[in-house]
Amino acid sequence: SQKIEQNSEALNIQEGKTATLTCNYTNYSPAYLQWYRQDPGRGPVFLLLIRENEKEKRKERLKVTFDTTLKQSLFHITASQPADSATYLCALMNSGGYQKVTFGTGTKLQVIP
Amino acid sequence: NAGVTQTPKFQVLKTGQSMTLQCAQDMNHEYMSWYRQDPGMGLRLIHYSVGAGITDQGEVPNGYNVSRSTTEDFPLRLLSAAPSQTSVYFCASSYSIRRGRETQYFGPGTRLLVL
Numbered sequence: 001s002q003k004i005e006q007n008s009e010a011l012n013i014q015e016g017k018t019a020t021l022t023c024n025y026t027n028y029s030p031a032y033l034q035w036y037r038q039d040p041g042r043g044p045v046f047l048l049l050i051r052e053n054e055k056e057k058r059k060e061r062l063k064v065t066f067d068t069t070l071k072q073s074l075f076h077i078t079a080s081q082p083a084d085s086a087t088y089l090c091a092l093m094n095s096g097g098y099q100k101v102t103f104g105t106g107t108k109l110q111v112i113p
Numbered sequence: 114n115a116g117v118t119q120t121p122k123f124q125v126l127k128t129g130q131s132m133t134l135q136c137a138q139d140m141n142h143e144y145m146s147w148y149r150q151d152p153g154m155g156l157r158l159i160h161y162s163v164g165a166g167i168t169d170q171g172e173v174p175n176g177y178n179v180s181r182s183t184t185e186d187f188p189l190r191l192l193s194a195a196p197s198q199t200s201v202y203f204c205a206s207s208y209s210i211r212r213g214r215e216t217q218y219f220g221p222g223t224r225l226l227v228l
Contacts, residue, residue, distance in 0.1 A: 008153070032215060043117075043203050043219030044156070089156065091217075099144050099163055099210045100171065101217060105155035 002027040004104040006090060012110045019080045021107045023073040023090035028102075031095035033066055035075050038087045038106065047088075048075075052095065080111045114139050119204050119220035126194040126227045134189040134223050136204030143209040145187040146171070146217075147179065149200040156203065162187055163209065194227045201225070 005024045013019045023033070032051045036044035050057045050066045050073065057064045063076040077084050089106040093099060120135045138145065146161035148171075158171030162181040176198060178190040187206075191198060201224050205217040 031210070034215070034217070036217075041222075043205075043222055044217075045219070046216045049215060091156075093210070093215065099207075099215070100158065100161055100169070101146065101215075102158060102172070103148070103156040105153065 002102070004028070004090065004092060004102060006088075006104040006107045008105060008107070010108040010110055012112060013080055015080060015082060015111055015113050017080055019077040019084070019109055019111070021075040021088050021090075021109065023075070023104055025071050025092060028071075028092060029095050030068075030092040033064075033073050033090060033092045034101075035062075035064055035073075036089040036091060036103075038089060044089055077109075080109075082111045082113050085109055085111050116140065117204055117206055117218050117220035119202075119223050121223060122221070123224045124226070126191075126225065128194060128196060128227060130194050132191050132194065134191070134202055134204075134225075136187045136189065136220060137185050138187075138204075138206040138218070139185065140206065140218065141184060142206035142218075143184070144215075144217075145181065145204065145206045147177070147187070147189045148203045148205065149173065149198075150203060150222075151200050159189065159202075191225075194225075196227045199225060199227045 035047045038044040065074045087106040091103045147159040148156040160179040162168045204220040207217040
């Protein structure tokens with residue numbers, strides 16, 4: 001069956017360090033993969049998109065890598081700040097067929113001052 | 114632009130009642146979708162639409178109906194509410210993948226409690 005797995009345990013990290021979150025998938029051939037941020041009581045907010053033929057994408061302190069052989073994406077936040085504390089969701093769209101986006105369960109990040 | 118709007122923000126229903134969750138977007142997006150979010154389950158896709166008149170089922174469609182008569186609106190109907198439908202519902206929209214701009218914009222959510 002198809003699965004998108006993110007570490008369900010919260011990730012606690014010291015301010016200033018690099019946070020690395022993982023998204024693994026099985027039985028998908030994604031056309032692209034996205035990362036979203038969600039704060040309590042709010043809807044998810046888009047951060048980055050990486051396509052199947054791309055290895056890495058950067059935006060300010062954020063970096064996403066995509067390894068279609070390992071079926072894994074890594075999401076990095078460098079120089080993390082307490083304001084980065086939130087739940088981070090990965091989502092992917094399978095290639096072929098309709099544009100159907102499926103989400104992982106999310107990883108909660110806590111940046112400790 | 115108002116973006117994606119959802120009404121109501123919060124609703125309490127009794128088992129067996131029906132209701133419609135409203136979703137509208139003013140960005141001329143082709144793609145719209147409904148998700149429900151439950152603790153520990155993440156966002157699960159209920160129904161989605163790639164354009165007016167075209168809808169398809171997601172991961173958890175049972176008990177829900179949708180229609181897409183206009184580009185702007187994508188209502189979600191609960192036919193006969195059950196306690197298992199207690200959840201937070203999010204509507205999202207984006208451009209079609211053909212445009213190469215697939216960022217999904219989410220509404221603020223509707224919190225539904227079924228007693």
